[in-house]
Amino acid sequence: MILTVTLNTALDITYHVRDLTPHASHRVTEVTERPGGKGLNVARVLAALGHEVTVTGFAGGATGRALQEQLAHTTGVLDALVPVEGATRRTVAVVDAGGDTTQLNEPGPAIAPAEWTAFQEAYEDLLATAEAVALCGSLPPGVPVGAYAGLIRTARSAGVPVLLDTSGEPLRRGVAARPDLVKPNAEELAELTGSHEPSQATRDARRRGAHTVVASLGAEGLLARTAEGRWRAAPPHRLRGNPTGAGDSAVAGLLSGLVERLPWPERLARAAALSAATVLAPVAGEFDRAAYERLVGQVTVTAEANAA
Amino acid sequence: MILTVTLNTALDITYHVRDLTPHASHRVTEVTERPGGKGLNVARVLAALGHEVTVTGFAGGATGRALQEQLAHTTGVLDALVPVEGATRRTVAVVDAGGDTTQLNEPGPAIAPAEWTAFQEAYEDLLATAEAVALCGSLPPGVPVGAYAGLIRTARSAGVPVLLDTSGEPLRRGVAARPDLVKPNAEELAELTGSHEPSQATRDARRRGAHTVVASLGAEGLLARTAEGRWRAAPPHRLRGNPTGAGDSAVAGLLSGLVERLPWPERLARAAALSAATVLAPVAGEFDRAAYERLVGQVTVTAEANAA
Numbered sequence A, B: 001m002i003l004t005v006t007l008n009t010a011l012d013i014t015y016h017v018r019d020l021t022p023h024a025s026h027r028v029t030e031v032t033e034r035p036g037g038k039g040l041n042v043a044r045v046l047a048a049l050g051h052e053v054t055v056t057g058f059a060g061g062a063t064g065r066a067l068q069e070q071l072a073h074t075t076g077v078l079d080a081l082v083p084v085e086g087a088t089r090r091t092v093a094v095v096d097a098g099g100d101t102t103q104l105n106e107p108g109p110a111i112a113p114a115e116w117t118a119f120q121e122a123y124e125d126l127l128a129t130a131e132a133v134a135l136c137g138s139l140p141p142g143v144p145v146g147a148y149a150g151l152i153r154t155a156r157s158a159g160v161p162v163l164l165d166t167s168g169e170p171l172r173r174g175v176a177a178r179p180d181l182v183k184p185n186a187e188e189l190a191e192l193t194g195s196h197e198p199s200q201a202t203r204d205a206r207r208r209g210a211h212t213v214v215a216s217l218g219a220e221g222l223l224a225r226t227a228e229g230r231w232r233a234a235p236p237h238r239l240r241g242n243p244t245g246a247g248d249s250a251v252a253g254l255l256s257g258l259v260e261r262l263p264w265p266e267r268l269a270r271a272a273a274l275s276a277a278t279v280l281a282p283v284a285g286e287f288d289r290a291a292y293e294r295l296v297g298q299v300t301v302t303a304e305a306n307a308a
Helices: A038-048 A061-074 A113-127 A147-157 A170-176 A184-193 A198-207 A246-259 A264-280 A289-295 B037-046 B059-074 B113-128 B147-157 B168-176 B186-193 B198-207 B248-258 B264-280 B289-295
Strands: A002-006 A010-016 A025-027 A030-036 A053-060 A076-077 A083-084 A089-095 A101-105 A132-136 A162-165 A210-218 A222-225 A231-233 A298-304 B002-007 B010-016 B025-029 B030-036 B053-059 B077-079 B091-093 B099-105 B132-136 B163-167 B213-215 B222-225 B230-234 B300-304
Touching: A002 A038, A002 B059, A002 B289, A010 A061, A025 A298, A030 A038, A030 A061, A038 A053, A038 A076, A038 A132, A038 A246, A038 B289, A053 A061, A053 A113, A061 A076, A061 B059, A076 A083, A083 A113, A101 A246, A113 A147, A132 A147, A132 A246, A147 A162, A147 A184, A147 A222, A147 A289, A147 B010, A147 B132, A162 A170, A162 A264, A162 B248, A170 A184, A184 A210, A184 B010, A198 A210, A198 A222, A210 A264, A210 B002, A210 B163, A222 A264, A231 A264, A246 A264, A264 A289, A264 A298, B002 B037, B002 B113, B002 B248, B010 B059, B025 B091, B030 B037, B037 B053, B037 B077, B037 B248, B053 B113, B059 B077, B132 B147, B147 B163, B163 B168, B168 B264, B198 B213, B198 B222, B213 B248, B230 B264, B248 B264, B264 B289, B264 B300
Parallel strands: A002 A053, A002 A132, A010 A089, A025 B099, A053 A076, A053 A083, A101 B025, A132 A162, B002 B053, B002 B132, B010 B091, B053 B077, B132 B163
Antiparallel strands: A010 A030, A089 A101, A210 A222, A222 A231, A231 A298, B010 B030, B091 B099, B213 B222, B222 B230, B230 B300
């Protein structure tokens, strides 16, 4: 199975309103709820691609129970979340009639030292049967900033390929622990390396310890720098839609390509097509399967001269 | 005991943010949650005044469970909510650093005919030991628009004094079923009677069937029209603060005065002081006990000539 880790899971709530006016009262016309946090989004896409996925991380409180009930109805995703005393955070996306979104993100629950220890033990047990692991998203309060670095070292000791998708200091420390793959977006990559030039920045990220770097550059697609070469993968034309979850779909594409041992150009084509099919989907964070199947043959993957 | 009915209960969530900007992403700095819906607010104030209170209405889903868990920790309030399949709605109040509030209200869950029948049976059983009952707030989808009229007739048959606090068509139909007391605000009263002149409108509301009318007129206090006379009750000076829940506190004051058989001027002084102490409280919907105890002696209650 593929393991995804989401330490800061969330109950993602979407409200539809006609128009959002500060200091006014609004009738919400439609409410949707789904399990959230990057690793859970990645798991849903992997399951849709036919992979067996286990999710771990933390869940607690009434919101955690709601999240776990919904996960129980998600085919192909096994719930191995570790219980905590604090309540899983909510995120509220308020979408108006024009399709614009106003986002409200609760802080995560405080994780007690004993809960963090319990998670690390559960994680080590889960690695025994994992073909690959993805470490995704932000850290809730109470989890040490070097958490991902430790989890990467544990995965490497267990011989399990590990992908890291986070930002800021947790990314900086995680990269130094030599993960197999990092998937920063343009902003995260620039913050990590100090360079806004993607080619230079991906080279720098590899020097800092990442074995492979795949940067997701929005409309410009993916830029991969690996031990075997450099590639750029881009959809056939500019896409209009909601980019929420596009990066998580790219992670799912990369992970599934990894466990299927696809050559890099095919992995990248899959990741770029999934990402594009997520932008095109009517529901934020879902992917449009028909669009994916059409786009996967249309993505152009270009090998670039490896100057580094 | 005093019974309060809240057919459209809510989990009231308050988010503190620095500033609410449409189409931006916001970090919520503080989250609070409490059982909501007018009848639950009334019950909390009654319990704080030392009354035994039972709450009924509907609760369902993960939000309903969260609400009931919190009710279990509310001293003096007995939970007799009827379980439903649908999920209790949430309301989200986004408070910015300037103290202004943007409100997002989910629609209530659809109530099935069998659930409405189960509620009516539970209600009739609860009336057997009730000294008074308050019917509060909006109706969730699936509950007939004449619901309150039926519940008022049931209370009258059981000999239990009944207070109605709702708006629109449920208020119009409820008033026609001859409740002992209605407590509209200025807007609800005008919508019911077509008159924006409170004295004329309260007279008209009595003609429509309400035995007593106590209108809450914001900063101008309360205007009561009863079989015994007319009174106006107002706090000693204009109050600055958050009016959320001030009407619910007035209802609690009126109900407690009713079961304690206080003369009208005392009932109104209590209701006006509780209402004012709610405006002054730092947390929306709570009342400031010290302010209440100070204000209850300072409210001026004036008998008005009964022209009708």
